Amino acid sequence: MTPKVRVRFAPSPTGALHMGGVRTALYNYLFAKKHGGxxxxxxxxxxxxxxxxxxxxxxxxSLKWCGIEPNEGIGFGDGVHAPYRQxxxxxxxxxxxxxxxxxxxxxxxxxxxxxxxxMRDRFNAPYNYVTREAMKNSLTLPEEDTQKRxxxxxxxxxxxxxxxxxxxRVTDLIRGNVLFHSAQxxxxxxFKSDGMPTYHLANVVDDYLMKITHVIRGEExxxxxxxxxxxxxYLGWESVMPQFAHxxxxxxxxxxxxxxxxxxxxxxxxxxxxxxKDPITGEISSGYREKGYYPDGxxxxxxxxxxxxxxxxxxxxxxxxxxxxxxERISKSGAKFDAAKTKWFNxxxxxxxxxxxxxxxxxxxxxxxxxxxxPQFTERVCHLVKEKLHFANELWENSHFFFEAPKAYDEEVIxxxxxxxSKAFMQKVIPVFEALTDFTAASTEPAFKATAESLGINPxxxxxxxxxLVSGVGGGPVLFxxxxxxxxxxxxxxxxxxxxxxx
RNA sequence: GGCCCGUUCGUCUAGGGGUUAGGACGUUAGAUUUUCAUUCUAGAAACACGGGUUCGAUUCCCGUACGGGCUACCA
Numbered sequence: 039m040t041p042k043v044r045v046r047f048a049p050s051p052t053g054a055l056h057m058g059g060v061r062t063a064l065y066n067y068l069f070a071k072k073h074g075g076x077x078x079x080x081x082x083x084x085x086x087x088x089x090x091x092x093x094x095x096x097x098x099x100s101l102k103w104c105g106i107e108p109n110e111g112i113g114f115g116d117g118v119h120a121p122y123r124q125x126x127x128x129x130x131x132x133x134x135x136x137x138x139x140x141x142x143x144x145x146x147x148x149x150x151x152x153x154x155x156x157m158r159d160r161f162n163a164p165y166n167y168v169t170r171e172a173m174k175n176s177l178t179l180p181e182e183d184t185q186k187r188x189x190x191x192x193x194x195x196x197x198x199x200x201x202x203x204x205x206x207r208v209t210d211l212i213r214g215n216v217l218f219h220s221a222q223x224x225x226x227x228x229f230k231s232d233g234m235p236t237y238h239l240a241n242v243v244d245d246y247l248m249k250i251t252h253v254i255r256g257e258e259x260x261x262x263x264x265x266x267x268x269x270x271x272y273l274g275w276e277s278v279m280p281q282f283a284h285x286x287x288x289x290x291x292x293x294x295x296x297x298x299x300x301x302x303x304x305x306x307x308x309x310x311x312x313x314x315k316d317p318i319t320g321e322i323s324s325g326y327r328e329k330g331y332y333p334d335g336x337x338x339x340x341x342x343x344x345x346x347x348x349x350x351x352x353x354x355x356x357x358x359x360x361x362x363x364x365x366e367r368i369s370k371s372g373a374k375f376d377a378a379k380t381k382w383f384n385x386x387x388x389x390x391x392x393x394x395x396x397x398x399x400x401x402x403x404x405x406x407x408x409x410x411x412x413p414q415f416t417e418r419v420c421h422l423v424k425e426k427l428h429f430a431n432e433l434w435e436n437s438h439f440f441f442e443a444p445k446a447y448d449e450e451v452i453x454x455x456x457x458x459x460s461k462a463f464m465q466k467v468i469p470v471f472e473a474l475t476d477f478t479a480a481s482t483e484p485a486f487k488a489t490a491e492s493l494g495i496n497p498x499x500x501x502x503x504x505x506x507l508v509s510g511v512g513g514g515p516v517l518f519x520x521x522x523x524x525x526x527x528x529x530x531x532x533x534x535x536x537x538x539x540x541x
Numbered sequence: 542g543g544c545c546c547g548u549u550c551g552u553c554u555a556g557g558g559g560u561u562a563g564g565a566c567g568u569u570a571g572a573u574u575u576u577c578a579u580u581c582u583a584g585a586a587a588c589a590c591g592g593g594u595u596c597g598a599u600u601c602c603c604g605u606a607c608g609g610g611c612u613a614c615c616a
Contacts, residue, residue, distance in 0.1 A: 050616050085615055151614080162542085164612070195614050213546070222544050222612095230614040237616050261545060261611040284546085287609070291552080294608060342565095346554060350564050369554080371547050372609060379553070379566045426578040436578090451576085498575045505576080513577040 041278075043075025045252050047101075047108065048241070050082045051093035054314035054323060055100045057375075058256065058288040058297060061340045065285060066254050067106040068341070068363040075251070079111030080244060081123045084234045091317050100311040104333050105356055119248040124240050131235035134243050134273060135196045135228055143272040144228060146194045147175035148187055164224035167202040196229035198238075198265065198272075206264035211252075211283040211365045218264040226265055238262060242269045245280055253280045254365070257372075260284045283365050286344050287372040297375050299323060307377040311336070330429035331380070335387035339380045343373045353386055385428045396420035400433045409441050418523055422515040436514070440524065443532050444510025447540070451512045455503035456540060463493055463500050464507065464537050468530055477526040479518035486518070507536035 047063040049055060055063075070077035079101070081094055098113035110117035121127055138144035147165075149157070153174065154165070161169050170177060175197070176184040188194065204220040228239040235243070245253060263282055270279040288297045291305060302309035302323065311333075313325035326336050338354050346369075347354075347362040354362065388396075397416040404411060411419075423436045467489045474481055486504070490497035505517055508529055514520055521529055 048616090052616075082616065088615060147614095154614090193614090197614095216545070218545075224612080227614050232614075234614090236614070241616090256610090257546070258610055258616090263545095286547080289609075296609080343553070348555070350555085352565060373554090374552060376552050376566065382566055423578095425580090496575090501574095502576055511577095515578090516574075 041249065041251055043070060043073040043252065044078065044248065044250050045070050045075065045254055046078040046080050046111075046245070046248065046250055048080040048082045048244075048255075049097055050085065050088065051090060051097065052085075052088045053090050053093055053316075054299075054310045054312070055093075055097045056297070056299070057309055057311065057326075057340065060100065060104060060106075060311055061288065061343065062254065062256055062285060063101060064104070064106050064337060064340055065345070065363075065365075065368070067108075068360050069252065069254060069365060071360040072363050076110055076117070077106075077108045078117070078119075078248060078250075079108040079114060079122065080248070081112050081125075082237060082240065083123060083125045084230075084237060084240050086125075086232070086234070096312065096314060103311060103327055104337050106337070124244065125234075127240075127244065128234060130247070131229065131239055131243055132233075135235070135239060138198070138228070138269075138272055139196060141272065142199070144196050144198050145176045146184060146188070147173065147197050147225075147227075148179075148192060148194050149173050149175070165197065166200060166224045167221070170197075170225055193231040195227045195231050197225040198228050198268070200225050200265075200268070206267055208260075208263040208267055208282060210260070210263070211281055212286075212368050212370060213260075213284065216260065216263070220264070220268075223264060223268075226262075228269075238265055238269065242266050242273070242275075246270070246273070246275050246278065249278075250280045252283065254283045254285065257284045257287050283368070286369055288343060289372045289374045291375050291377060301375075305377065307375075307380070330431040331384050332387045332391075332430075335383040336380070338387070339383040343375065344369055353383075381428050388427055388430060389424060391424075391430070393417040393421040393424070396424055396430060396433065399430045400437065403434045404441060411441060415440075415523070422519055422523065426515070439509035439511060439514065440520075443528075443535070444506075444508070447510055447536065448506045448512045451502055451506045452540065455499070455506075459493075459495055460500055460503055461537065461541075463490055463495055464504070464533060466493065467504075468533050468537075471526060471533075472530055474526065477522060477529075479516075479522045482521050483518040507540075508532045 045066045047066050049059055067077050069075070079098075081097075083089055094112065101107055108114045110119070111122040116122070135144065139146070157165070157169055157173060163169050165173065177199070200223045201220045206218045206220055206223075208216045208218065210216055226238055227236050229235050263284070267279070270276050289295065290297050290301045297309060299309050308324040308326050308329055310323050310325045311327060313328040314323045315321070316323075327333070334356065337356060338359070341354065341359050342352065345363070345367055348367060394417055397413060397420045400416055400420055401411075401413070404416070419437045419440045420433065423433065426436055427433065467486060470485050470489050471477070471482065474485060487497040490500055501517055502512055505514060506512055508521070508524065
């Protein structure tokens with residue numbers, strides 16, 4: 039029987055969650071849901087020096103905003119494997135380090151930072167099967183010396199003893215078999231002198247204890263995967279070792295390298311899901327949420343950055359992503375982030391929003407400005423302008439003239455179009471409009487044109503000017519739809535006022 | 542430097558021993574809206590290079606180049 043799929047997203051609370059991290063969480067979420075499994079959030083806070091207050095809450099809020107909520111873990115409710123914060127699991131790790139020690143797979147090391155630096159300078163090599171011979175550790179020191187140091191409370195770390203000559207095979211769901219030679223590995227610290235495990239030990243122990251079946255993480259972890267494989271083996275957990283999938287990285291849009299916070303500042307797009315204020319420096323980094331992006335569009339974009347369904351479908355709801363997702367279709371190479379396409383996704387999602395939903399957003403702006411309008415009117419306004427937008431927060435700037443009469447008129451258009459001929463036309467069209475009983479796009483347009491023609495004027499030459507006289511601006515939705523929505527009274531009054539003020 | 546991963550239009554990608562190498566974003570032109578946006582149509586635009594294997598390689602293999610990641614008592 040195959041065990042229930044259990045995956046985890048395991049960020050460190052060292053700052054805001056990067057969009058690459060969000061994508062990793064997303065792929066874990068999709069994989070879990072696809073297989074009816076569990077998705078766990080585990081906080082890896084084994085490095086007390088890098089702890090940033092607020093980071094954990096930020097991670098939780100980000101996942102919630104994105105709609106990819108873990109069903110177990112910090113912020114989402116405890117399961118049977120609680121706690122989910124490694125600092126609270128501190129007591130669990132030591133015994134596994136001891137187990138490794140007893141079995142001869144690990145050893146104590148007492149080297150100081152200075153000694154370590156000196157060793158690296160001298161050998162230009164890591165702590166490994168050759169250099170460890172020259173260092174202060176339980177492999178080189180007499181047994182009683184080691185015991186004496188331990189008893190005296192001398193600081194120590196526990197290092198893994200990497201075999202000198204062994205092939206370590208990592209089977210990766212995305213990359214296939216990757217072969218490493220143990221001679222290239224180093225004796226990584228598993229247990230630090232401050233009593234905390236390092237990532238490597240804590241990660242393997244927790245994944246084992248939490249019955250994780252698949253480890254889906256960034257490609258930056260591939261080089262340490264053989265170390266993890268060795269740990270499963272030495273701990274006797276080889277038969278329940280999770281399967282690995284190392285994700286390609288998110289790259290800078292220009293140039294090369296991993297996408298970083300700096301790139302967002304430099305190129306003008308957020309790299310974080312939510313706005314983040316650094317608690318130390320007070321520096322603020324923009325977020326997709328605050329910029330007006332929809333979470334489902336953001337997630338859709340992220341899903342397609344490194345994965346594709348093999349069809350030409352590009353717009354996916356979260357359930358559709360779950361349905362279509364498979365690890366096999368994740369690409370191997372890094373993906374450069376594309377801010378323009380991210381905007382395009384948002385535009386697509388904006389169009390899928392109902393007029394009523396957009397009206398709610400616009401109403402919030404109206405209320406702020408002390409403007410009242412009926413929901414029906416606001417909805418129709420939204421219906422007319424939504425095709426022009428990429429973001430809902432552009433609603434007001436594209437529709438303000440529906441709610442307030444123009445205070446000024448686009449000067450360029452006035453300069454170009456306002457003349458004796460147009461003055462005569464506007465004065466004549468006012469009574470024509472007033473006489474209409476049925477004031478719709480279907481009635482105003484022919485009336486407008488007929489009036490122009492009766493004066494021997496090309497109707498087209500008056501359209502933009504007319505638009506400016508009633509709205510103040512040269513651009514906007516389809517003219518006669520706009521006219522009809524504003525209504526006869528409003529249109530004729532605005533027109534009279536405009537003609538008067540321009541005389 | 543060493544180790545590992547990768548390489549199809551500018552970008553995200555499909556494809557795969559014989560294809561007009563497909564789509565999307567962006568971009569260019571035209572049409573529509575006498576504006577803008579939208580929409581429609583058309584266009585430019587890619588298999589990194591060199592060797593093999595093969596009747597045939599963009600596809601398979603090897604090398605080179607280039608890119609990326611890792612190389613901490615950070616994750």
